[in-house]
Amino acid sequence: MNFVGAFVLAQLAASSPTAAIRVNQLGYLPDAPKVAVFCSLDSVEIRDFIVTDAAGKTVLRRRADPARSFGPCVVNYRLDFSSVRKPGEYRVAAGAITSSMVRIREDAYAGAADTLLYYMREQRSGYNPLFRTVVHIHDGIVVDDSTRAGKFVPVTGGWADASDYLQYVMTSANATFVMLMAYRDHPGSFADQFDARGLAGKNDVPDILDEARHGLTWLLRMFPSDSEMYNQLGDDRDHTYWDLPPTDSADYGWGKGKERALYPCTGKPQGLFKYKNRSDGFASTAGKYASTFALAAALYRTRDPQFAARLRQKAVAAYAIGKKFPGVCQGAPGRAPYFYEEDNWVDDMELGAAELYALTRDRKYLREALNYAAREPVTPWMGADTARHYQWYPWHNNGHYEIWRNAGTADRKVVADYYKRGIQAVVKRADNGFRIGIPFIWCSNNLMASFATQAYLYRRMTGDNQFREYEQAALDWLFGTNPWGVSMVIGLPHDGVFAHDPHSVVAKEMHIELTGALLDGPVYSSIYKHLLGISLHDPDEYAPFNTGFIVYHDDVGDYSTNEPIMDGTANLSYLLAALAERGH
Numbered sequence: 001m002n003f004v005g006a007f008v009l010a011q012l013a014a015s016s017p018t019a020a021i022r023v024n025q026l027g028y029l030p031d032a033p034k035v036a037v038f039c040s041l042d043s044v045e046i047r048d049f050i051v052t053d054a055a056g057k058t059v060l061r062r063r064a065d066p067a068r069s070f071g072p073c074v075v076n077y078r079l080d081f082s083s084v085r086k087p088g089e090y091r092v093a094a095g096a097i098t099s100s101m102v103r104i105r106e107d108a109y110a111g112a113a114d115t116l117l118y119y120m121r122e123q124r125s126g127y128n129p130l131f132r133t134v135v136h137i138h139d140g141i142v143v144d145d146s147t148r149a150g151k152f153v154p155v156t157g158g159w160a161d162a163s164d165y166l167q168y169v170m171t172s173a174n175a176t177f178v179m180l181m182a183y184r185d186h187p188g189s190f191a192d193q194f195d196a197r198g199l200a201g202k203n204d205v206p207d208i209l210d211e212a213r214h215g216l217t218w219l220l221r222m223f224p225s226d227s228e229m230y231n232q233l234g235d236d237r238d239h240t241y242w243d244l245p246p247t248d249s250a251d252y253g254w255g256k257g258k259e260r261a262l263y264p265c266t267g268k269p270q271g272l273f274k275y276k277n278r279s280d281g282f283a284s285t286a287g288k289y290a291s292t293f294a295l296a297a298a299l300y301r302t303r304d305p306q307f308a309a310r311l312r313q314k315a316v317a318a319y320a321i322g323k324k325f326p327g328v329c330q331g332a333p334g335r336a337p338y339f340y341e342e343d344n345w346v347d348d349m350e351l352g353a354a355e356l357y358a359l360t361r362d363r364k365y366l367r368e369a370l371n372y373a374a375r376e377p378v379t380p381w382m383g384a385d386t387a388r389h390y391q392w393y394p395w396h397n398n399g400h401y402e403i404w405r406n407a408g409t410a411d412r413k414v415v416a417d418y419y420k421r422g423i424q425a426v427v428k429r430a431d432n433g434f435r436i437g438i439p440f441i442w443c444s445n446n447l448m449a450s451f452a453t454q455a456y457l458y459r460r461m462t463g464d465n466q467f468r469e470y471e472q473a474a475l476d477w478l479f480g481t482n483p484w485g486v487s488m489v490i491g492l493p494h495d496g497v498f499a500h501d502p503h504s505v506v507a508k509e510m511h512i513e514l515t516g517a518l519l520d521g522p523v524y525s526s527i528y529k530h531l532l533g534i535s536l537h538d539p540d541e542y543a544p545f546n547t548g549f550i551v552y553h554d555d556v557g558d559y560s561t562n563e564p565i566m567d568g569t570a571n572l573s574y575l576l577a578a579l580a581e582r583g584h
């Protein structure tokens, strides 16, 4: 340990908190449920809490509601101040403990979805606006395929998946889809301050569409013909070096920094080395191509008819391939045992069919969408204790909502009920001070964002508000109402408490803040202890709150909880755009 580290530890010991009041640092909408959470590491009792306004005047005094303990919080109380609706700045206090500043504002979420895009731009492969150069220009050469291995296919573009530089259709198509959906439903929430290349300066295109089109362009390259459907670019040989994107020296057998491996869907188990995945079809990937292209075709119909026509043709072709080859096309492992183990594909085909129905109005697609939906009404992690890595993906099934948008009354009720069942399964596990019922597997923040999004969609579809407290609790968790008091999105809000030491070579070496990045989030301590090659580089400033069954570390060495994720960041864009609109 260096001198600075020892000093920080001494400071921590002197000021070690024994209790805290956690709040959503981004803020509360005036009509939203508002609950701060009192978390004590020791056994204490409180009776009342107060809310004071900016002038220090008490505007509410109320009984604290005791709640079941959670994680490191031996004692939890829920401090419900929903009745405070007047916009302003407040603090919540109980005993000697006072919260950080609480904002109540009609525009609490204004601009938040655009903030996420800073991270998306930073993650771009192809032309990267941060480095102002084209990165990974040699992509890629086909591997793991008996007929085409060794062929060069030009697939530069897209986004790096996380702090490594691997690229997946699975996550990139979902990211593109959600951004398109966010724009379609909430166009007023997005600004135009950047151009198509991601450089500062408007181009008369909303920035969310600039970003989505960057994804679409790559996806079109990854599906160049009906007989070539690619799924993954690079593999975990990427992890060999701690390089920046422009100087990535990963070697896939064609020299350092040269061509990267390009994996097609083959319908068979894949993996060049010791580990193999369980791929048995194309449909999980084909369905994602189909849904993303079909939604884009609808959105670009008047904006760019030629582009839209091409997208439409590709959507139809991808969907047909998914029908012909049911099953999953999983991520391909390299040298390590970790890969994206997606086990469901009917959700992807459902979404593909729903978008093709919206685009073509051919009722065959609606029937097929409803049939797929009935085969997996609830995304299977909901209600579970654990799951494999990305086993049930996407984290929530937008297909039910997309069916609902265009279906008749009876079918609408069916898909709304599917959402309800998933929400109920999570709520059943959420009888704790934070009202949190997700499993804390790797990338728990994705599950949190998806639960909140599904609950929001259900509420808008039905007008049923019975789960609003849980929807809000998941949103609040992401922005600071969690044991650590940390916003899980870097820079949101800019004056909040968020990660300053994410697992990212770009942040570390370039000394930049990865504004807009959603982190993986807390995991079960049992998972953290068993991951390979994890160690903290600095003293843990959150150590007092890492004594429970889940842990979070703001440390560059922790790739399990503190690594930003591209797909999770994009996935959050819908909810934040929705909350930024009047009427919410």
Ligand SMILES: [Ca+2]
Pocket: 191, 192, 193, 194, 195, 196, 201, 202, 203, 204, 205, 206, 207, 210
């Ligand atoms: Ca723009």
Ligand SMILES: [Ca+2]
Pocket: 284, 342, 343, 344, 345, 346, 347, 348, 392, 393, 394
């Ligand atoms: Ca799936």
